[in-house]
Amino acid sequence: MVDDLVESAVMQMVERPWGITAFGAASVKAVPDLVRVRFKIVRMEQAPAAAFEAARAAVRAVRGALREHGIADAAVEGSRLDLKTATEYVDGSRKFVGYQCQAAFAVESGALDDVEPLLVDIVAAGANEIEGVDFDVIGKRELRAEARRKAVAAARAKAELYAEAAGVRIGAVLHVEDVDPEQPGASRYRSHAEAAATTAQDLAPGHIVVSAAVILGYAVARD
Structure with missing residues (x-):
C-alpha cells in the first residue's frame, strides 16, 4: 500500500512521462580579430x-x-x-x-x-x-554553429547515459528546443572576452567565448 502511494506521488510530479529529456551546453573559444x-x-x-x-x-x-x-x-x-x-x-x-x-x-x-x-x-x-x-571575432556565426553542434552532442550523450542507467535505449528525437545561455534561469554562459594578464603597456583582449545550449527530447526505444 505504501509503495503504491509513493509511486502515485512520483507520477504526479512527472507532467509528461513520454521519454527522456536532456540539456546540453557547449562553448567555443577563439582569439579575437x-x-x-x-x-x-x-x-x-x-x-x-x-x-x-x-x-x-x-x-x-x-x-x-x-x-x-x-x-x-x-x-x-x-x-x-x-x-x-x-x-x-x-x-x-x-x-x-x-x-x-x-x-x-x-x-x-x-x-x-x-x-x-x-x-x-x-x-x-x-x-x-x-x-x-x-x-x-568576425566569424562569430560559424563559431556559434560549432557550439550548437557540440551542445547537441552533449545533450545526446547525457540522454544515452540516462537511458543506459535505466536499462533502456533512446529512440527518435521528439523535441529540439534552443536555449539562450544568457536568459534568466539558464546556465551563465556568455560571449565575452575572458580575463587575461595585462601590463601597463598591453591592453590584452584575452579570448572570445561563444556559447550555445539545447534541450533534446527522445522517445524510449521499444525492442
Missing part, C-alpha cells in the same frame, strides 16, 4: 553656435586621427551633432550652465595591437568620453 571602440565628443559653450563649432572642430580632429591609424571612414559610425541645454542644481534650484553639443562614434578595427595608441590619439584629438572597448 576585431575591436570596437565607442566614444563621444562633448563640448559645452554659453551659446549654441559656439557649442556646434567647438564640437565640429573636435570631430574633424578625431576623424583625422582615425585616418592616421588606417581606419577608413566606412568603419566609423558617427551620429549627427546633438544639442541640449545643460543645467545644474545650485542652492536647491536649477541653474543654466550652457549648451552641450555632442557626437557619438563607434569604430571597428582589425589592428588589435594598435588599440592603446588609437585610444591615446583620439583622446588627444578631442574625444572626452570613452564608453567601451569590446573585442570580438
